[in-house]
Amino acid sequence: MLRCHQLRKLYEDHLAVDGVSFQLEPGEIGGLVGPNGAGKTTTMRCLAGLIPATGGQLAVADCNLADHDSASLTELKRRLAYVPDDPPLFDDLTVGQHLEFIGRIYNVPDRRAKASELLEYFQLDDKVNAGATTLSRGMRQKLAICCAYLYDPQVLLLDEPMTGLDPPGIRRLLQSIRDRAAAGATVIISSHLLAMIEDVCTHLIVMQHGRLQYFGDVQSLRNEFPSATSLEQAYFEATARELSACS
Structure with missing residues (x-):
């Protein structure tokens, strides 16, 4: 359902995403995590077809995005929903009119x-x-999510979707993500706070400085660092290890 192979995105002289690879199947929920500036939003925007990748191969909902072909992008819009961290709405429309x-x-x-x-x-x-x-x-965030859910997309890309939500709203959102995945959707939810999304994710996509530092199921990361008392601690240990290897 979603394949990302050696994704690269260069903005002039800044390499925002450097050789990122992962794949998710229908019913799986990937948690895209990492600090600010890790390349999460750029990765999401490439997967959504909003910006062309500099290199690599992308296939989302059976649409090949490698060439940023207009026909593939049009078909992708029928099958995918992308909710950015600050979703744009129509100022002249009411809540009900947005959904209509x-x-x-x-x-x-x-x-x-x-x-x-x-x-x-x-x-x-x-x-x-x-x-x-x-x-x-x-409320704006919840309205954007309602619009995304309305047409039952095969792939959901949610970039920091909990911004501005109160605790009950976060609980409802996370349950809705589980329900969408159970119905067969592939979901990526990005956050720089792993503790907020760890219970809903089946897989983790850990990025830092534009590079992939870990991809796999949640339990595998726990098993890799058995002394860690939480998934978040395991994440920090993995990140520290990678940084040590690069220094």
């Missing part, structure tokens, strides 16, 4: 019923007639 617009674009059957269910789940049903500019940061 997305539902029509993607020709979603029973779009209004599905929209109502999503708004109720994310506790936005009382904001259906509210304008986008009146929403808090967390």
